[in-house]
Amino acid sequence: MTDPAVQGLMAALTRGEISRREFIRRLTALGLSMPVIAALLQACGGDDDDDDGGSSDGGGDDEPTATEAAEATESDGGADEDEAEEDEPTEAAPEEDEGDESDDDGGASAPSGELVVAQGPEITSLDGSMSTGMLTFNVVVHMMEPLLFRGDDMKPYPHLAESMEQVDATTFNFTIREGVTFHNGDPLTVDDVVFTIQRISDPNTESELLRYARTVTSVEALDERTVQIKLSEPDVTFPLRLTLVPIVPKAVVEELGDEGFDANPMGTGPYRFVEWRRGDRVIMEAYEDYWQGPPKIETLVFRGIPEDSTRIAEVQTGGAGLVTNVPTQLVPEIESNPDTQLYQVNSLRTIFCVLNTLKAPFDDVRVRQAANYAVDKDLIVEGILDGYATPTSQPFGPEVFGYNPDLENYYAYDPDRARELLAEAGYDENNRPEVNIFSAVGRILKDEEVVQNIAAQLEEVGFAVNLNFSEYQAYFDTYFGTGEPGMDLDIGFFSNANNTADADYNLSLNVHSGGRGIYWQNTEVDELIDKARQTEDQDERLALYHQLLEIMIPEAPWLFLYTQHDLYGATSKLKGWNARPDEMIYLYPASLED
Amino acid sequence: MQRYIIQRLFHGIFVLFGVSLVTFFLIQLTGDPAAAMLGPDATPDEIQELRERRGYDDPIVVQYVRYLSSIARADFGTSHLYNQEAFSLVVERVPATFELTIAALVVTLLFSVPLGIWSAVKRDSMIDRLSAIFVFGNQAMPVFWAGILGIMIFSIKFGWLPASGRGSLKHLLMPAIVLGLHSAAYQTRLLRSAMLDVLNADFVRTARAKGLREFVVINSHALRNALIPLVTATGIQFASLMGGAVITETVFAWPGVGRLAVQAINNRDIPLVMAATFFFALTILVVNLLVDLSYGLIDPRVRVD
Numbered sequence: 001m002t003d004p005a006v007q008g009l010m011a012a013l014t015r016g017e018i019s020r021r022e023f024i025r026r027l028t029a030l031g032l033s034m035p036v037i038a039a040l041l042q043a044c045g046g047d048d049d050d051d052d053g054g055s056s057d058g059g060g061d062d063e064p065t066a067t068e069a070a071e072a073t074e075s076d077g078g079a080d081e082d083e084a085e086e087d088e089p090t091e092a093a094p095e096e097d098e099g100d101e102s103d104d105d106g107g108a109s110a111p112s113g114e115l116v117v118a119q120g121p122e123i124t125s126l127d128g129s130m131s132t133g134m135l136t137f138n139v140v141v142h143m144m145e146p147l148l149f150r151g152d153d154m155k156p157y158p159h160l161a162e163s164m165e166q167v168d169a170t171t172f173n174f175t176i177r178e179g180v181t182f183h184n185g186d187p188l189t190v191d192d193v194v195f196t197i198q199r200i201s202d203p204n205t206e207s208e209l210l211r212y213a214r215t216v217t218s219v220e221a222l223d224e225r226t227v228q229i230k231l232s233e234p235d236v237t238f239p240l241r242l243t244l245v246p247i248v249p250k251a252v253v254e255e256l257g258d259e260g261f262d263a264n265p266m267g268t269g270p271y272r273f274v275e276w277r278r279g280d281r282v283i284m285e286a287y288e289d290y291w292q293g294p295p296k297i298e299t300l301v302f303r304g305i306p307e308d309s310t311r312i313a314e315v316q317t318g319g320a321g322l323v324t325n326v327p328t329q330l331v332p333e334i335e336s337n338p339d340t341q342l343y344q345v346n347s348l349r350t351i352f353c354v355l356n357t358l359k360a361p362f363d364d365v366r367v368r369q370a371a372n373y374a375v376d377k378d379l380i381v382e383g384i385l386d387g388y389a390t391p392t393s394q395p396f397g398p399e400v401f402g403y404n405p406d407l408e409n410y411y412a413y414d415p416d417r418a419r420e421l422l423a424e425a426g427y428d429e430n431n432r433p434e435v436n437i438f439s440a441v442g443r444i445l446k447d448e449e450v451v452q453n454i455a456a457q458l459e460e461v462g463f464a465v466n467l468n469f470s471e472y473q474a475y476f477d478t479y480f481g482t483g484e485p486g487m488d489l490d491i492g493f494f495s496n497a498n499n500t501a502d503a504d505y506n507l508s509l510n511v512h513s514g515g516r517g518i519y520w521q522n523t524e525v526d527e528l529i530d531k532a533r534q535t536e537d538q539d540e541r542l543a544l545y546h547q548l549l550e551i552m553i554p555e556a557p558w559l560f561l562y563t564q565h566d567l568y569g570a571t572s573k574l575k576g577w578n579a580r581p582d583e584m585i586y587l588y589p590a591s592l593e594d
Numbered sequence: 595m596q597r598y599i600i601q602r603l604f605h606g607i608f609v610l611f612g613v614s615l616v617t618f619f620l621i622q623l624t625g626d627p628a629a630a631m632l633g634p635d636a637t638p639d640e641i642q643e644l645r646e647r648r649g650y651d652d653p654i655v656v657q658y659v660r661y662l663s664s665i666a667r668a669d670f671g672t673s674h675l676y677n678q679e680a681f682s683l684v685v686e687r688v689p690a691t692f693e694l695t696i697a698a699l700v701v702t703l704l705f706s707v708p709l710g711i712w713s714a715v716k717r718d719s720m721i722d723r724l725s726a727i728f729v730f731g732n733q734a735m736p737v738f739w740a741g742i743l744g745i746m747i748f749s750i751k752f753g754w755l756p757a758s759g760r761g762s763l764k765h766l767l768m769p770a771i772v773l774g775l776h777s778a779a780y781q782t783r784l785l786r787s788a789m790l791d792v793l794n795a796d797f798v799r800t801a802r803a804k805g806l807r808e809f810v811v812i813n814s815h816a817l818r819n820a821l822i823p824l825v826t827a828t829g830i831q832f833a834s835l836m837g838g839a840v841i842t843e844t845v846f847a848w849p850g851v852g853r854l855a856v857q858a859i860n861n862r863d864i865p866l867v868m869a870a871t872f873f874f875a876l877t878i879l880v881v882n883l884l885v886d887l888s889y890g891l892i893d894p895r896v897r898v899d
Contacts, residue, residue, distance in 0.1 A: 121857065122849075122853075122857065124675045124676045125676060125677060127677070130677055132635075203643065203647070206647070206674075206677065208632075210640075211635075211636070211637070211640060258677065259677075259678055259679075262677065262678070277760075277849065278683075278686060278687070278849065279687055279690070279849030279850070279853060279854060280759060280760055280847070280849040281759070303758075303759065303847065304847065305758055305847040306844050306847065306853070307742075307758075307844055307845045307846075307847070309742045309745065309746075310741075310742070310745055310757055310758045310845055310846065310847060311758075313745045313746070313749050313750055313757040313758075314757050314758060316750050317749050317750055317753060317756075317757055319749075319756055319757055319758070319759075471624075473624055473625045473630050473862065474624065474625060476625065476629060476630070476634065477625040477626060477629070480629060480634075494634075496634070496635075499635070509635060509637075514637075514638075515637070515638075516636075516637065516638055516641075517634075
C-alpha cells in the first residue's frame, strides 16, 4: 500500500488523469493481485466510476481501444455495404478486391511457397458435409466451397451461386455459377448442389450440418443452372447458414462412399487435396484452374497442435506460418520477435453468466440487476485477460447483426447502485442473498480466475457466494440438466460462439424457451425472436432485435460480461490475410512475401 | 510351455473383460454422451435423436451387453467424432505410438543400464552422487514440463530440433529423450540396488576369489543375476511409457493412440474410447506375458515346462 508507484497511480486516478482501465493495467504490471487492485479501486472512491468507465470507452487512452483495433482490422477486408442489398447479395465478395490489389505486385506469377497453419485440436473429418466445427471448416473451405461466401464483414456474398433470389418467404432460388470445375475437371452442376443439400438433410448421414438444413423441405433443380430450396417456415437466416455448407461432387462421393470421400476429399476450391496424415497434418496444393484464378501460396498445410506453448514455439521457430489462440501471456513473445506478427480481432464469442430466475434470489429482477452493477468488467478484462476482451452489456458483441449501440454501457460498474438494489429487495448484512456459482475449468480462457473474481466482486456488494468448479462435461450436465435445468445452479458461467454472426443464433440457442439451459422465460421475447427470423426486411429485423434487447437487458436474465478477442501469431511474411471475428481462416487472398 | 501360454492368454480375456467393464461404466458416469458429442449448440431434439439412434437411452446394462456382443464380432462401432470405424482409427495410430514408446525405452536402457551398474560398482563415488542427482532431477520434473522446457531450449533457443510433429528422426529425438529420461531415472535406481544386493552375494565373492577379472565378475555373474528385477521393471516401465506417451503425444503433437484417446474422452466418443482402452490393455497384457516368458531365458530355475 505504501508503494509510491501505487500511491502515484491512485492519485492520478482520483484526479482523472488516467482511466480506470489504465490504472488496472499498470497495477497488474506492478504484480499486484486482483483482490488488492479491487480494494485499491474501492479506496479511490466509487462515485466517479461511471465517468471513468465512460471516458475510457471514449478512447481517452493513447492506444486505440480493443474495439477500435478490432474494427480497424476488419475494415481492411470488408467495406460496409448498403444494408438494403443484404438479402439479395449480388456483389462480389470482398476477398476478390484484395486479390486484385495483391495481383499488382505479384503479377501473373505462379503460386509459390508453403504455409503451415497450426490450430489447437486436430481435424476429424475432411468431408465438408460432416462437421460443423470451424476448425474443420477452415481446412475444408480451401477445397470445397459454399453457394454463398461470408465476407470479412460477416455478410453473405455470391460464391458458387452467382445469384440468389428469394421467391417468397419460404422459397429461395440459386443460380449456379458457370465455368466452375471440380479438381477432377468435372464442371459444377445443379445436381451436385441438390445432392449436397439432400445428403446433409438425411439423418442417416449423421451429419452435424443437419442443423443448418433442418427447415429444408425440398431441394430441386429447376433447370440446368437453377436450384430451388423450399423451407418449412420463413427463415431469413437460412442464407447465412448456407455459407457453412460446402458443395461436394455427387459423382465422386457416390463412387467412393462416405469413408472413401473423407479420405480423398474433392471440391471446387482454390486448393486440391494432397495428403492427410491423420492426427498430424493435412496437405493441399494450389489448384491452377480455380475459377477466380490460382491462389498465391502453393502449398497449404494444416496441423493440430493442442499444447499452447508448442503451437507458439512453432511460429517462433518458423515451423508454422500461422497459429491460432495465442495465450495472452505469450503475446509479448510474438510481438517482440521481428519475424512474427500478432493479429487481434474481437470475436463472435460472448462470455456471460446465466442467472437462474426460476428461484430465489434471482427471481427478483432487482437482485439480477444488482449482480450486473456489482461486477466491474474492466477489472476482469484488463486485470485477468490482459485487455484482450471487450466488455459488453448485451448477449453479443457489436460484430453481430442485432447489436444495439444505444444500450452499449447499460450496466456500467456501480457497486453503490448494486447495494441499493439489494437493500430494496430486502437484503442486508445479516440476510445476504446466497448464490451458487458454477463453472467448468479449462473450457473458457482463464475461466477459473474470472469466476473467482466475479464471486469476490459479488461478495463485495453483499452476496454470499459459493464456488463450484468441475470438469466441463460434468458442468454441462449441471448447466443443461437432463431435462429440467439444474436447480442447484444460481449462476452459470458460459460462452457462446455465434456461428452466423446474426442475433438469431445466440437468441434461439440461449434465450428462446425452446432452447436448452434456459433459466429465464419471456413470451414477448420468444415472439420477437420468432418474428425476426421471419422478417425479410433487414431494417425492420434490426429494429425487432433492438426492441428485444430493450426488454431483455433491463430484465437482466444474464450477468453480461464481455466478448473475447481472438489472437493469432503469424510469420511477418504473411500478407493479405486478416483475422476474422468468426474464427474462420481463409487463405485464398493471402501471399508470402520477403 | 505352450500350455502355460494358452493359460495366460485365457486369463488375459478376463482382464480385457474387466477393463472393458470398468471403462464402459466409468464413461457413462461422466454424463450424457449424446449431449457431450453434440456440444453446447445442439437443440434438445438433436440430442434426443442421437440418443435414440445410438441407443444411449437404453439401460446401461443393455448397452453393455450390446457392446460385448459387437466386440465378440470384432466390431468396436463407429467413432462419432471421425465417422470412421473406431478400431481402424486406433490401428492406424499404433505405429506412431510404438515408435515413440520403443524409442523412449531404448533411451531409458541406454541411460539406466550403464549408469545403474556404474553407480553400484562405484558406490558413494562422484559418479554415484551425480547419478543420484540426475535421477532425482528427472523424477521431479513432470514429463509435460520437461517437454516444454526441451522445446524452449532445443527448438526456440538453438533451433536444432523441430518443436512438434512426426516425420524424420529429428522429430522423434526430443519426445523420445524426454519420455525416456523420465523412466530412466527410476530404472537406474532400481538396477543400482539390485546390483548392490548381488555384489554382496557369496557367489560374487567366490568369483572374485577365483581370480576372475572384475569385468567378467560384473558382467557374467553379477549383472546376469540382477537382470530379473530389471526386466520386470522394464515391462512395467513399458506400460508407464505408454501412459506417459499420452502426455508426450499431446505436448509434441505426436499423432499416436494416446492423443487420440484424450480427444475421444474429451468428446465422449464412446466407441473410440473403448477401442483405445482395449488397445492399451492388450498391449500391456502381451508385454507382461513376454516379460514372464523371458525369465526362463534369463534364469533357468524359473523355466516353465
